[in-house]
Amino acid sequence: MTVTPGAQRVRWMEGGGPAADLVLSSRIRLARNLEDYPFPTLLGPEQGQEIIQLMEDVTRHLSASGLGRFELLRMADLSPLDRRVLVEQHLISPQHARNAATGAVILNEDRSISIMVNEEDHLRIQCLLGGLQLHEAWAVATRVDDVIEAHVRYAFDEERGYLTTCPTNLGTGIRASVMVHLPGLVLAQQAGRLLSQLGKVGMVVRGLYGEGTEALGNVFQVSNQITLGPAEEELIDNLMGFTRQLLDQERSARERLYRENEDGLKDRVMRAYGLLTNAWTMSSEEAIRLLSDLRLGIDLNVLSHVRPEVFNELIVLTRPACLQKLAGKELDARERDLRRARLIRERIAASLRKTTQ
The missing domain is CATH 1.20.120 (Four Helix Bundle (Hemerythrin (Met), subunit A))
Known part of the structure; x- marks a missing residue:
């Protein structure tokens, strides 16, 4: 398999899935670091290349695991344009696209799975599905995580959980998020008030391309803010419950706008x-x-x-x-x-x- 950015299908872009009228995609992302290596902020070029070589071997195990075929792409082998395409497809972060020296990404054929290597953490394991499918994405992500963990040693502490570069990812290392389309609430001028209250319930809202980006096209990313304490399933259930409430309010706003004007x-x-x-x-x-x-x-x-x-x-x-x-x-x-x-x-x-x- 040769993966060329822009040439392969991207599963979430094809739509479908539960609540697909309002939820464009569901994502589970797991932050993991490898034992015996410094965090990426202190990682030297040679150590970064060692991790990539280690993940090349893991890629072969992933392809043999029943999860489909995978390929590792080094950022240094991709043009700046190809890297930006991967960002626009939500497969890597803007930060990762700039890491030509030690960055890599592992992709499966339909790009529902992507693993950033040497981003903010050594590994960022992501499953991205269309519609409201957080539990389904979690099931896939945890299978990928298990395959990788069978061949590498994660940095893990019995009290603190998975050790991560940023303390906000400490513990489970999980970020669950949904990309939602909320034109009704925006037109009704209710989106700002509702989304500003997210912090009170342990959620955070970002723009179309994550942290620091705008909510273009009335599309917002809503994700959990807390990773330490609750179990992964509880964090996902909390986001699912909040998302359903948000979708109910969006549908009500649309119906009211249509009825009144x-x-x-x-x-x-x-x-x-x-x-x-x-x-x-x-x-x-x-x-x-x-x-x-x-x-x-x-x-x-x-x-x-x-x-x-x-x-x-x-x-x-x-x-x-x-x-x-x-x-x-x-x-x-x-x-x-x-x-x-x-x-x-x-x-x-x-x-x-x-x-x-």
């Missing part, structure tokens, strides 16, 4: 549809805003002839690196805006043909 909401959706299917040039910011309105219209059955998965695909494929990867060359800002508009027109047209066949 049906014409205004339909006009907003149809204007977005008109621009997306006819515009000749489009910026990244405008595209994701209009795509959010398009998806809202699909979910409200205003645009029932458009596949909902087109939103998941296009919020990634219209990002700068993915656009350039699809084009097969570097593009300036003007060229990206032209190609982005064309890609959106083509993908929406393709989704219409599929639904009418």
Whole structure:
């Protein structure tokens, strides 16, 4: 298997799964460090390469474990563009993309599993599935974790649990998160109040690409803030319960907006549809805003002839690196805006043909 960024399918982008109308993806991420090695902040180049070589052997064991085929990619062997594509697909972090010296990533075929090597911790094991599937993602992540632990020694303390670079990951080392689309709460001006209360219940909210990023297209990442104390299943159950409450409030907000201003909401959706299917040039910011309105219209059955998965695909494929990867060359800002508009027109047209066949 040869994994080329931009060439392989990415499972979560295909949509589907429970509550897929509001939850784009569910992610379980496990932070792990190896015994006998300093944390990555103090890791020398030679030690970093030793860990990569160790993980190359682990990759072969993963491929033989029944979890599918895996391949390890060194950041040094990928172009800066390919690394940015992996960031835009939510497979590695922006920080990891900059680590060409000692960074690597292990990917399976459908990219539902990715393992960052020598990021903030030696290993960041991630399972990413479409819809609200936290428990399913946890089942996969823990299987991957077990395979790795059978071949390496983790840094673990009986009282503190898994030892991590950042104290906020200490203990279970687990971060469970959901990527949710909340245009109803944003339009009703309720999102800020609700999301600001997350800290009180041990949750944190971030933007589309994690910590320090904006909530583009009314898409938010909600995750657990506490990793020490409760067991993994309890942390996941807590996030599941909160997410269901958040989804109920989003659906209520949508119903109220539709009931109180049906014409205004339909006009907003149809204007977005008109621009997306006819515009000749489009910026990244405008595209994701209009795509959010398009998806809202699909979910409200205003645009029932458009596949909902087109939103998941296009919020990634219209990002700068993915656009350039699809084009097969570097593009300036003007060229990206032209190609982005064309890609959106083509993908929406393709989704219409599929639904009418």
